[in-house]
Amino acid sequence: MQVTSSVREPLVTGGKTYHDVTHDVSRHVEAKPNIRWFLAFLTSAGVLALGSIAVIATVWEGIGMWGLNKTVGWAWDITNFVWWVGIGHAGTLISAVLLLFRQKWRTSINRAAEAMTIFAVICAAMFPVLHMGRPWLGAYWALPLPNVFGSLWVNFNSPLLWDVFAISTYFSVSLVFWYIGLIPDFATIRDRATGLRKIIYGALSFGWDGAAKSWSRYESVSLILAGLATPLVLSVHTIVSFDFATSVIPGWHTTIFPPYFVAGAIFSGFAMVLTLMIVTRKVYKLEDYITMGHIELMNIVIIITGSIVGIAYITEFFIAWYSGVEAEQYAFINRATGPYWWAYWSMMTCNVISPQLFWFKKIRTSIVATFALSIVVNIGMWFERFVIIVTSLHRDYLPSSWAMFYPTWADVGVYLFTFGLFFTLFFLFAKFFPVINMAEVKSVLKSSSDKVHK
Amino acid sequence: MERDTHFVTGVYEDEDVLLQAITQVRSSGIKIHEVYSPYPVHGIDDYLGYKRSKLPIAAFLFGLLGTTLALTMQFYMMKFDWPMIIGGKDYGAFPDFIPVTFELTVLLASFGMVGVFMVSTNLKPWAQPRIFDLRITDDKHVMAIDIANNSAMELAKIEEILKSSGASEVNKKSFE
Numbered sequence: 001m002q003v004t005s006s007v008r009e010p011l012v013t014g015g016k017t018y019h020d021v022t023h024d025v026s027r028h029v030e031a032k033p034n035i036r037w038f039l040a041f042l043t044s045a046g047v048l049a050l051g052s053i054a055v056i057a058t059v060w061e062g063i064g065m066w067g068l069n070k071t072v073g074w075a076w077d078i079t080n081f082v083w084w085v086g087i088g089h090a091g092t093l094i095s096a097v098l099l100l101f102r103q104k105w106r107t108s109i110n111r112a113a114e115a116m117t118i119f120a121v122i123c124a125a126m127f128p129v130l131h132m133g134r135p136w137l138g139a140y141w142a143l144p145l146p147n148v149f150g151s152l153w154v155n156f157n158s159p160l161l162w163d164v165f166a167i168s169t170y171f172s173v174s175l176v177f178w179y180i181g182l183i184p185d186f187a188t189i190r191d192r193a194t195g196l197r198k199i200i201y202g203a204l205s206f207g208w209d210g211a212a213k214s215w216s217r218y219e220s221v222s223l224i225l226a227g228l229a230t231p232l233v234l235s236v237h238t239i240v241s242f243d244f245a246t247s248v249i250p251g252w253h254t255t256i257f258p259p260y261f262v263a264g265a266i267f268s269g270f271a272m273v274l275t276l277m278i279v280t281r282k283v284y285k286l287e288d289y290i291t292m293g294h295i296e297l298m299n300i301v302i303i304i305t306g307s308i309v310g311i312a313y314i315t316e317f318f319i320a321w322y323s324g325v326e327a328e329q330y331a332f333i334n335r336a337t338g339p340y341w342w343a344y345w346s347m348m349t350c351n352v353i354s355p356q357l358f359w360f361k362k363i364r365t366s367i368v369a370t371f372a373l374s375i376v377v378n379i380g381m382w383f384e385r386f387v388i389i390v391t392s393l394h395r396d397y398l399p400s401s402w403a404m405f406y407p408t409w410a411d412v413g414v415y416l417f418t419f420g421l422f423f424t425l426f427f428l429f430a431k432f433f434p435v436i437n438m439a440e441v442k443s444v445l446k447s448s449s450d451k452v453h454k
Numbered sequence: 455m456e457r458d459t460h461f462v463t464g465v466y467e468d469e470d471v472l473l474q475a476i477t478q479v480r481s482s483g484i485k486i487h488e489v490y491s492p493y494p495v496h497g498i499d500d501y502l503g504y505k506r507s508k509l510p511i512a513a514f515l516f517g518l519l520g521t522t523l524a525l526t527m528q529f530y531m532m533k534f535d536w537p538m539i540i541g542g543k544d545y546g547a548f549p550d551f552i553p554v555t556f557e558l559t560v561l562l563a564s565f566g567m568v569g570v571f572m573v574s575t576n577l578k579p580w581a582q583p584r585i586f587d588l589r590i591t592d593d594k595h596v597m598a599i600d601i602a603n604n605s606a607m608e609l610a611k612i613e614e615i616l617k618s619s620g621a622s623e624v625n626k627k628s629f630e
Contacts, residue, residue: 018492018593144531152536156528157543162553169557173564180568183577188492188591206572207581210590212502214575215494220507221571228513228560239553442493442593 014288048420054413065410071403084124090269091117096229107440123418159242166239251331251392260312267305271377299364306355350380464621475619490590516566524558
């Protein structure tokens with residue numbers, strides 16, 4: 001039964017009953033995959049296969065396959081790493097921070113956003129692992145295993161090592177959080193199924209029985225995990241920013257990096273959620289669950305975080321001038337007017353100017369405009385990381401070492417590989433997993449009620 | 455299960471009716487075995503008289519364990535086992551150890567708590583749950599009453615109370 005309140009817009013439209021929720025979400029898992037799904041899946045798997053040539057070449061030949069040189073030692077690899085990790089921030093933000101703030105609209109989008117988070121973090125992790133050059137020895141460099149390659153232990157003073165702990169903790173806690181939420185929904189699919197599907201989803205549902213006691217514990221676990229994941233999600237991009245901020249490269253050595261990176265991460269993450277959800281809601285006809293209200297709220301988050309990012313860019317510039325340090329001043333003038341001016345101004349246009357269009361209600365409630373701008377934002381956020389990394393490095397301390405960075409086919413190929421991986425995983429998720437958290441949507445159908453009609 | 459267990463189940467359509475029914479059934483002296491719902495019903499613990507979950511305590515203790523392990527590990531490795539001067543810092547550079555300590559605290563607290571949750575709720579891939587009604591994961595709430603635990607009351611009387619409390623159906627269910 002759908003409930004309407006006289007003072008609030010319903011979170012789910014279309015007069016859905018509990019059974020409708022079950023049916024609208026489960027039917028996509030139960031239906032045979034159609035030709036469009038196969039085409040989409042095969043395309044992304046094809047990109048994955050194509051990109052894996054570059055990955056194999058990189059592992060076989062070494063990272064000399066990339067366009068790095070002795071001046072620009074970090075370029076596309078770390079740009080892509082930070083970009084993917086940033087995208088991976090929206091899911092846990094939606095499910096954890098919005099849970100603590102009791103934002104009930106999150107229930108329709110948290111499942112897919114968390115899935116996106118997990119896949120994005122997997123893609124991100126590809127880059128530091130490949131950048132090791134000899135990833136099969138990586139465990140000695142990344143984990144506290146005693147070895148004689150250098151010092152006995154890893155260096156706990158290094159932000160790169162903090163990153164290993166931050167990313168792996170973030171990945172595993174997000175995965176557990178996501179899976180706990182999936183258990184009751186797998187049970188729903190189990191109870192509708194027969195035969196093999198019943199056995200598979202029965203195992204996936206871990207024998208969920210829906211008892212009040214189980215739900216009570218489930219809610220306890222969700223709340224505590226949300227409480228733990230909230231500082232965790234903020235810590236991850238903070239620590240990623242430490243990779244830069246704790247070094248003494250002009251353009252990196254700034255205390256503004258942690259909040260600025262976190263805001264940028266939420267900004268790009270919400271943009272990616274919008275890109276994916278706009279397509280998913282259309283293809284799966286979920287417009288009653290992911291309503292215009294959801295899209296508008298996410299667009300408002302994009303305006304806020306986009307403006308924070310914009311202010312951070314300007315502050316950085318001001319502080320570089322105000323510090324009186326010539327190297328810092330040069331680094332920033334060089335960003336805006338040097339050989340990489342086009343990257344800087346792409347970043348400024350995509351991240352600072354274009355999201356301001358969302359101040360117009362017409363634009364932030366338009367599907368087409370939101371979809372287009374969400375892609376623009378992610379292009380802008382890629383350029384942001386490229387600008388920070390490459391333009392700060394390419395002017396070395398000695399002018400004789402000044403260089404440019406040119407990506408090779410292997411750089412492009414590894415980036416394509418992660419796109420293939422991301423979309424292959426997302427299409428598998430969209431087909432075999434319930435894309436909307438049914439149990440939580442059911443729990444908000446009625447909660448804002450003052451009137452019930454059947 | 456060796457012996458057969460027999461239950462009477464009341465099926466409820468609406469969570470508000472269900473909560474009222476729980477009060478009514480309990481006040482008439484019937485012991486409720488358990489209530490099954492498709493989603494978490496707000497406040498149902500209080501109606502059923504369940505105590506608050508102790509999972510937060512488990513999370514805290516596991517978190518404390520994580521903090522201790524992380525600090526012990528870092529001080530042992532960096533200060534005692536293989537001291538090296540890095541960036542002119544103290545061997546035991548405490549502020550540098552905070553990020554990893556934080557991450558391991560969160561990691562152990564989460565995994566520890568989820569582990570306790572899985573064990574206490576008997577969640578495992580091979581678990582065979584008692585499903586009182588297939589619709590409890592769809593759109594119905596089911597109140598189960600163990601007949602053996604309510605032998606003082608006649609079966610017909612229990613069924614009548616369930617009906618009058620607003621149950622849309624009253625069924626019997628047995629498990630081997």
